[in-house]
Structure formats: structure tokens, C-alpha cells
Amino acid sequence: MNAPALSQARCGDCPIRHRAVCARCNADELEELDGIKYYRTYEAGQPIIWSGDVMNFVGSVVSGIASLTQTMEDGRTQMVGLLLPSDFVGRPGREGAAYDVAATTDVVMCCFRKKPFEELMERTPHIAHRLLEMTLDELDAAREWMLVLGRKTAREKIASLLAIIARRDATLTPGGATNRMVFDLPLTREAMADYLGLTLETVSRQISALKKDGIIELEGKRHVTVPDMRRLMEEAGDDSDGGFLG
Amino acid sequence: MNAPALSQARCGDCPIRHRAVCARCNADELEELDGIKYYRTYEAGQPIIWSGDVMNFVGSVVSGIASLTQTMEDGRTQMVGLLLPSDFVGRPGREGAAYDVAATTDVVMCCFRKKPFEELMERTPHIAHRLLEMTLDELDAAREWMLVLGRKTAREKIASLLAIIARRDATLTPGGATNRMVFDLPLTREAMADYLGLTLETVSRQISALKKDGIIELEGKRHVTVPDMRRLMEEAGDDSDGGFLG
């Protein structure tokens, strides 16, 4: 893979409150991170890691959206996770990457060199603890997605995805989830298809159908208004919190 | 849920080398577990935990097979994990169960009361560490399964499942995986269908097809011989290690 632009920065520069390790960005042990932490930026479409590559860093997404995908020899692909700001990338204690990671939009990552990070983890149990919690969250999310992939119809799949994206935006928006929600799709139709185990044509058709039925409104191809979140949730086939972020 | 038979036992009685916490069964901190550890048995078909139930224990499977399933209001179900001997159940730090857990065959569980277990985890970092590793394994497995659910054909799904079960048996069998493998299916056709996002009729048909094509041989409904594992792997659609155990 190609080498993206790399910039060094002190911890205090962390632009957001990270959910995991970086959540400690202003805390005591952070002093120890000087010199092992840096930022990287990736352009939309760029690969971040290839499955099987040796990963010599861990990190978390600062801005933008990255995707985890698995690929078969014949080219069939399945997206197995979406990485949103504050999500963690990397597997302490593992050598290689398990899946392809790519930037879906422009992405800024906050990285830590792996070795020192692991040593830090040894010394500070609550970091390991936080990491375990995040991993459990991701596991829940992945298993919830298994239900979507295995048992839901195309329409339900689309509604589930829209609900997740809306809910994600809600957590980033002061005020949070309301009945009416407005957001931009951060994914192409093709990426949505890869996420949902569908073809892009089916994605397009089902979005059109949801629009025709008044479940959503569309402005351009990406800007979505959901006039009534409850109706969208019904279309998704369950009332569950349904939060796949992993 | 009903209360299954419960028997107390000292740690030294642990019948197998557990992969995770129980891996410490003969180690120092185990002394501390006296009184918070016990065994439970469940009959095939019995529920172990309902999704949403308060879970006051964690534990690991000693013998038998348990399944994790998610269910929609209308009854559609998706199995999201198989728990084999040595697999861990429970979520330190979480109140409720996230999915239904049920005994697929007769199951013996080695349980720890949750509170004391969590306290023990606080004090002994390497248990937390081991737990993180196991959770990462399960996450990998779940994501691998997402590829199966989202993109593979019915025939590939069946082959993938057979390959996983064969490989699991191989790890339990001295000698390990060979070209020729013989094992018993621990799942009904319906359970396989729930695991694979198919109907039981399709499962049955595809198994018949694999038999007709000489990929597998069947004796009765459950006893399977795979004359050539490589051919089965090809049918599964990838050469990957494909290990979904979680």
C-alpha cells in the first residue's frame, strides 16, 4: 500500500473526545504517549490496511468514515464493519490485519505505534478494560448485523442501515434523536450494497420504493430526510436499538 | 427460565483444559474462586438464558454445544454463534444478556458468580487480557460469518459449515486435520438453517446434492465422512481457515 501523508502532533491537539483509549487524552498516562502518537490522513477511496498486512499501529478514527471488508477470491465482497469517528482500529496482540480497511470518505486517524501501546496497556489496566468493552460492543453489533444479513428482506435491510446512520448522526448532534431526522448518506449505493449483502441495483430500487412510500425524502442522491423515525424503524423489522457501528 | 440441576465442585475437578479463564484452573488465583464457581447442566433444547435477562454469572462450556440466537418479533431467527467446549459465555460489565442462549445438545457449564468474577478480573490483569483476546477471536469469527451470510450461495454455506465442524473436531482429535475426515453433525437441519440464513428444506437439498456429487458421504442423517477436505474447502468458496466458533 502507498504511504499517506503523515503529520506529528502532541496529544493535546486531539480534536475530539475519543471513546476509547484516546478518551484519556487529557489524563495522566497521556504524558507517556508523547512520541508514539501521530496523525495520518487518507483520501476517500484509499486503502488503509490490506488483510494480512503486518499492522504496526493501532488507532482510532478522528474524522471521516472507514470500512472493514472481506473479499473472496472471485471478487465477491462483504463489508463487515463501519468505522466512525472515535472507533478503534487494530488488534493488540495480533500481528496481521484480519480484513481490508479502507477510507470511505476522507479520513483522519489518530495512531499509536503498536509496541509501546501494548506496553502501556500492560501497565494501565483500565485501558485494557475499556478496550474489552469496546470489543464487546463491536461483537454485539456484528451479531446484530448477522440477523440483518441472514434474515431480513432487502427493504428491511435498507431501512436498518438508514436507521443506524440516522442514529449515529443523532449521537453527534446536540439534541439527539428526534422524530424527524435529516442526514447525509456517507456511502455510495455500491458501498451500501456491500454492507447489506445486496446488489447496487436492489439498493437503488428499495431506496426509491421507500421514497415513494413516504418513509424517506431525498434531496439529490445523498441528502435524506426521515419525517418519522418510528415508521422507518417499523420498516426495519424491529424496534431494537439496532446499533451497528463496529 | 427454569432452574436446572446445580452441583458444586472444587476447581480441581474441572474436566478439561479451558481456553480462557478456566485455563487458570490449576493456577494460583484459582484458590480464590472456591465458593463462586459451580457446574450446571442443561438438557438438549433447554434455554440457558433469554435475551434481556439479567445475567448473574459468567462461565464456559465444559461439554456439549450451546447456541446464541437472535429473534425478530415475527419469529424469524438467526443463530449468531455456536458455543463449543471451552468457549466463554457472558459479558463482564454488562447487565443483561444480548441474545438467547440455548443448549443444542446436553450441555455442562462451568459458571462463576458474576460479581466476584469481575472483582477477580480487576485484580488479575492477565485474565482480562485473555478475555480480550477471546473476544477478538469471536469478533473475527462473527465477521467471517458475515461474509458467509451476505455473499455465499446455499451450497457454499453448507460446505462452509461442514468445514468448520470438521475443523473443530480436528482440533479435538489427536492427529488433527487430515485429508479424510469423519464426524457427527451436532445440529439438526433446522439449526443449520438458522445458522446459515436458509430454510431447512434448502439445507436438506444441498446436503443431498453434496452427497450426490461425492463431496461428502452420509451414514444416517448425522454421521458425515468427507473423503477429501480440499474439495470441501473449494465448495466452501474460499481456502480460508474459516473458523467460526464464537
Place this chain on the structure above:
DNA sequence: GTTCCCGGTTGATCTGGGTCAAGGATGATG
């Protein structure tokens, strides 16, 4: 402006797997 390109839409048709329905085997029970 014109052209090109890329992401998206829509239509026509095909098909894998779902659905509905009718047996078949095996093993438990009286």
C-alpha cells in the same frame, strides 16, 4: 459551452432459494 465520466436509476428477464405439500425413516412409548 461541449464532452466525458461516474454514480445512480429504471426496465426486462432469469433464477436460486423460499413456500407449500406430501411422504419416509428412525426411535420412543404403550
Place this chain on the structure above:
DNA sequence: CATCATCCTTGACCCAGATCAACCGGGAAC
């Protein structure tokens, strides 16, 4: 032994979603 229940198999048919193909629209390059 007959009965019954469970699990499994197989057939006939149907439909949701895949496939193949044509076209649209907006933005970047010339």
C-alpha cells in the same frame, strides 16, 4: 408389536432479488 412423534427428504411451484442492459444527471476537464 403398533402407534406416534420427530426429523428429514423430495417434489412442484413461486417470487424476491440478481443479472443484463439502457439511460439519466451533474460535475470536472477541455
